[in-house]
Amino acid sequence: MLLLGARDLKALIDAAEAAYPEEACALLVGRRGPGDRIFVDRIVQSRNVAEDRRRRFEVDPGLRIGLERELRGGPLAVVGVWHSHPDGPARLSATDLASAYEPELAWLLTMVAGGQALHSAAYLLNDRGDGFRPLDLFILQGN
Numbered sequence: 001m002l003l004l005g006a007r008d009l010k011a012l013i014d015a016a017e018a019a020y021p022e023e024a025c026a027l028l029v030g031r032r033g034p035g036d037r038i039f040v041d042r043i044v045q046s047r048n049v050a051e052d053r054r055r056r057f058e059v060d061p062g063l064r065i066g067l068e069r070e071l072r073g074g075p076l077a078v079v080g081v082w083h084s085h086p087d088g089p090a091r092l093s094a095t096d097l098a099s100a101y102e103p104e105l106a107w108l109l110t111m112v113a114g115g116q117a118l119h120s121a122a123y124l125l126n127d128r129g130d131g132f133r134p135l136d137l138f139i140l141q142g143n
């Protein structure tokens with residue numbers, strides 16, 4: 001289960017709509033709890049540095065490195081990645097799977113249609129690493 005504050009989800013939705021028709025992306029910073037729980041404490045929005053930004057995303061590697069450096073030794077870590085799909089597909093793509101090389105990261109996706117964010121869903125790489133499985137998304141009100 002991925003636990004995300006309503007305010008952070010709103011910020012991601014706003015970013016997805018602002019980036020339309022291009023994909024937007026961000027890193028999710030948080031901590032792991034009991035069981036399958038992943039708590040998101042904050043989101044760190046990134047430029048999309050992919051060449052074909054309407055169909056792909058790539059988090060700014062400099063941002064990721066700086067963030068890892070900042071978090072090192074502390075209780076928080078990069079626990080997930082978020083991006084948007086302008087006008088679908090409504091699932092993670094083969095391109096997404098090809099770039100999913102960190103099995104511990106949660107994948108949060110926001111679908112945008114016609115410039116309006118419709119739906120967000122979370123996934124984890126499956127045990128075989130050849131596909132994604134749904135991860136429950138729980139929105140924390142008041143956060």
Ligand SMILES: [Zn+2]
Nearest residue numbers: 085092093096
């Ligand atoms: Zn994608």
